[in-house]
Amino acid sequence: MRIAVLAIVAALGLASASAQEAPAPMAYTDTTPAYRFYPGDEIEITVFSAPELSRNVTVGPDGRIALPLIGAVRAADLTAEELHDGLIAAYSPQLRTPELSVTPRGYGSRQVFVGGEVARPGIYEMPANIDAFQAVALAGGFLPSARRGDVLVLSRASGATAVSEVDLSPRAMRQGFPNAQALQRYDVVYVPRSAISQVNLFMQQYVRDALPVQFSFYYDLRGDRNN
Known part of the structure; x- marks a missing residue:
């Protein structure tokens, strides 16, 4: 007791x-650590060298954003700076000198x-x-x-x-x-x-509830029995 x-x-x-x-x-x-984009986040992509390509995009459930010329690009788990560098690399074959910015506008x-x-x-x-x-x-x-x-x-x-x-x-x-x-x-x-709670749960579910009679004793950690 x-x-x-x-x-x-x-x-x-x-x-x-x-x-x-x-x-x-x-x-x-x-x-x-810098924030990393997740699905549901809204991002503003401004392409200074080709303004018609600028978009406000939402990161999809697959972690990607869709942009003109380059299609789907992964944005999830990237910082704004990492996404910026990735977009520059993706647009380089399409644009002579791609210049753009990546700005978070909303968070999922x-x-x-x-x-x-x-x-x-x-x-x-x-x-x-x-x-x-x-x-x-x-x-x-x-x-x-x-x-x-x-x-x-x-x-x-x-x-x-x-x-x-x-x-x-x-x-x-x-x-x-x-x-x-x-x-x-x-x-x-x-x-x-906790370990003691697991023991008590076992006693409750597999010993007390399984027996047709009621009893009031319990075992403590030392193995003593109390009435």
């Missing part, structure tokens, strides 16, 4: 710490997926550059069963999927989440279940 009481006190303590030590928004600096939906042991799993709009802890806050915070030290972030970049592990425990919070990175559009934040 003593262990159960201590667990409740610890959970309440973690909840209080989360409420009092919420992190500040991520800072923007000169070293912040910026969504992040949050699942696992959070209060409200689902899809959330990112209001700005946020990290995994702030995404969990959008989803209502951690459940008591969350394993906060091993949160997974799944990202897709350049057609590949990368999985990273982020420590969002109270100890990491006090250190300012040193390994937290800004989330990208369509990232998945998954909060796994």
